[in-house]
Amino acid sequence: MSHREHLLSGEALGQRYALAVPQTALAGMTGSQLGRRAGTSIDFQDYREYQPGDDLRTIDWNVFARTDRLTIKLFREEVNPHLDLVLDASRSMALENTPKSAATLRLAALLGTAAENGHCTHATWLAGDGFQRAANDTMLPSAWDGLAFTSRRPLDEAFTILPPRLRRLGIRVLISDLMWPVEPLSILRRLADGAAAVFVVQLLAQADTEPPEHGNIQLVDSETGEEREIFVDATVAAQFRDALARHRESWDAACRQTGARFVSLVAEKLDASLPALEEAQLLVPA
């Protein structure tokens, strides 16, 4: 299947969901949702004394008649919340012999569609040699283009080379396998800076979670090409599982520390894992 087909598949899947927008995320360009600030909607918010420069049309003349004081009426603003979708575009997300890249595309398309359903604007960032937006990323996911998982750089280097211009008070979702040896907080702090909400979705292939069968294995790093020859036995397999669990725990702890939410999914079981995204309050049924 091509990328387009995976995106279409994710788009179809996302029709059932809408992005769950937290109150803190109600900011942005004029839109269809009520924002936190005063605006031009018809929903009354508050009164305050007139100050020079205020629109004379907002003066409540009834109050002036009773109190002889110039008082203006404040109305809620109407905004469109924003979703910044950050995709790890490293080669590990297209691990050979796994549906990892397909699941990434499907999940991104699902979230993009859910954002559309939630009247949110959205942008899709590819973390490769710096952050770049995907072509046509403001359109429906099936129109996205330029999604390639070919980078050999980890995410932290991409932040260093060219950081993304993420919308303030936007919802930020990172989709990655998180397979690089770096302190999670350094990434999360950058993501959480000015964000209304941050979600970290770890998407792993089944092969990432289970060690190989016993025997001599030559491991090849999909990003660096580095090779290691090891003998896998029961002990080594157990050590691998422990290392993976510790890695997840470190990200989960860092997420809690920064107010982000951490969800781990398995590519082969993506459809069955979607309730986990609802539990994390990223998606709500449409």
Place this chain on the structure above:
Amino acid sequence: MPFLTYPLALLAAAALPALAAIYILRNRYRRREVSSLMLWEFAVLSREGGAKVNKLQLPLVFFLELIALALLVTAATGPRWQLPAHARPLVVILDDSASMLASDGAASNTLPANSPRTKAAAALDDLLKSRKFLSIRLVLAGPKPRVLGSAVTTAPEVRELLAQWTCQSPDSALDAAVALANDLGGPQSQLLVLTDHASPGSEFTGNRIQWWAFGATQPNLAFVNATRTTHGEADRVLLEVANYSASASASAAYRITSGSNLLRSATLTLEPRARQRLILNLPASTPAIEATLATDALAADNRITLLPAVRKRIRVQNSLEDATLRSLVDKALDSTGLRSSLFAAPELILHNARATPAGTNAWGLRLLTHTNNLAAHTGPFIVDTAHPLARGLALDGVVWTAGAPGTNQFGLPIVTAGNTPLLSATEDALGRQQITLHLVPDRSTLSATPNWPILFWNLLTWRARETPGLVESNFRLGSEVAVRALTNSAQLTLPSGATRVLTKTAEEFVLEPETSGLHTVTAGVSKWQFAVNLLAPEESDLANAKTGKWGEWERPEETRREYSSVLWLFVLGALVVMVTHLFLVTHSKGRV
């Protein structure tokens, strides 16, 4: 290449590369791409830190299998290894002749303390204490070699077997005994000859045979001949004494007794290597006599026992029709001294009738004196000299006139003239001999020659031999004794009192006495006694007895060429390796 001559080894060797291929394939690394090596850092560290452990486990099993296969391949080639000297079998040849009992002290019939036999037994005992042998077998070298018991391994077992080494034989066939020992022990065996004289040659020594002699040159007087024969109505005793001293003349007292009666007692003086005969005429009724010499080096040849000579006489019935001829035959019969009075059924009937005479025990001699087609034969006569009737006949110059026989109905010809049988014999269904003599006496000269009584002496002797009992009563040790009996079983009583059951061969019991002294054969109600005396001049002659050792067993260059199979060692090694392999595999929890 010798290896190619072992198909099994070749097949097993093919497993070696197969095993190596299995391990090479097993050790190949499967390639697998992973998202990152960060989760395997511990494994990399572990592998680097514990690499030796992992590498050791694999090669250990591999090398164990390789070693097991190599051992089996080697085993399939039938490996042979040097045989240590002490692991060889030993075959001891024991000289069983009487001279092994010679003693320089007071001789006795028991084992003298300083006899060659005693010294040899002690030397053998010392040898067995100082060296170990795979097995020990004993071969007794008498007139015929005989294996003594089965193979043993310890000195006490050998001592037990040596009790049968009695040294009573008149001769020792050591060459035949060595040949038997060689066959018995095989090519790896070591042979030891224990005797009292020197090795006859280098073929009896060498790297496999040791020849140990324990004899000593000593003067010795011995009876070397002793007979007691009939001499008319008396018995004539002949004794021959030899002095086997190398240099000095010797004197010895001798006694001849019969029971408690002293028949003669005197002193003999003999020059070195000289012999002297003693002749004694005794009444035939004299029972067994015993002759003894004074004690000297060898006791066995100082005592002689002689029983009365056997006198078998035949009851003859002369039924010839012609009085002249009958008288002529009677004279010849009487001259033999073998005719007894006719007090019972005849054992031989002389007649002219064509029919076979009656009587189950009677032989017949038919004289055919008919005058039809007479022919006077003057020779040459064809005589079957092997026949008992023809012994001693000399027919040159004899005129033998006989009528021509009608048909060849007279059995086996013994004397013929051309194709005319003159004397023939046949055996009838009852085992009786029927003899036919064609002779016209008044026209022949046979009855006027010595052949006439000889012929009848032969006839009576032959008949006497066919009667139950012994032919002689005195034998040399080692000679064969034949006893004719009507029964199918008989019992021999030895001088020691022990008895032995005899087996009948053809019509008689044949035995070879192994000891000197009086023996008794009992068959049914009949009982016969005979005496056996050593009478072995070569054993009595101790002039050639020697002490010494010849030959060596251990020659390193010979030992190196002798190998023994060690197949079992390699198979055992392979088993041990496989058990170790199994232990490692089962206790490694699948890590190998």
